[in-house]
Amino acid sequence: MNDRTALVTGANKGIGKHIARLLTAEGFRVYVGSRDAERGRRTVEQIGAGARLLVLDVTDPGSVAAAAARVDRLDVLVNNAGINVSLDPVAETGLEDFRRTYETNVFGVVAVTNAFLPALRRSPSPRIVNVSSGTASLTWSTSPNPQFTPGRGHAAAYRSSKAALNALTVLYALTLAEEGFKVNALAPGARATDLVPGAAAVGGDPAEAAQGAVRLALLQDDGPTGAFFSWDGTPVPW
Template structure:
């Protein structure tokens, strides 16, 4: 049985990833800041775990509660409170980086001892095309009109972090997914993709075997070329 931990699993992309990996036969631990919001994950059959990626003690308790771990899906993330330059400050940047980047590292580092015991360890980091400079700077891409600085910077960091983790962990499959412009609470459900479509890449990467790729950036259509 494959054991999987998903952060930010109480709603939207995280909850749909939970559903699909349970359907694929995984035992899923659904991490979330407030377990009172875990009814939907429980109804699916997931084990709900209190996990706040911004709090080291919470991360450590969550990982200590797992009997084993094969797949880590770092899905938790926030959009932040800054949506341009005029409302940008060091504080609004730090807030987003602490969850989306530092939080990812907190969880991954705490998970490594368990993952190293797995015969086929997998890490999937959920980023965004908003962190991809080519998409941000090319008219016609969904990402081009986005002016927010902290969110874009955080997802660019997630992509780079994933490449570096892959190089440092050659026995792992460590990849990064782009959900695409998906209808979620993040964008007031304005995205043109469903949550099922938005989780296609994450789920595919979570299901990789030992011969699968590592250090790559994928959307639902496959690898995004650098």
């Protein structure tokens, strides 16, 4: 009997919801991490068998600790919860916007990952997937390719937070490599979600990006760690 277990944060909508759905289709018992209990319940009902609600606010230490206490073993952690509160360039972005963004996109990832490490260490093949962004690539920001527009430094809080998340990905990968962990970052591409105003009208299918996250969640033991991939499996430059 397949007893693999996964947690997806921010899974009540968007890419996270599709990741949770696809992982249940792979036979996982999936904890749907949701700050809002009612929205989380609706998502669990929509996904069906295999999905479990886990009320989790990644910015609340008490909520993180309570959620971790409910999970004995975890095979996959997908740090998907993220926010984008400002599209302003760095010189026009207030400190509060930076603080709010980093609280979820950076500090929340550290809080959740560290809290669930005991459960992950009980897995024979622990996997961590951090949902980042292609806009966090410093290479693409300074020498953009034709598929990427840097926007002259816009969305500074969001993009720098995801660059910090990329650094955390490398550091966790180095720290946990000898324990068999695979820790990687995913650039999902522009998707039709409510993360960025207007993206719902012009972005691609969130389910397509979710497939990339699931691919990293299912890596074999000889797979990469400490790497940054696009949704289609193509390496993304740091």
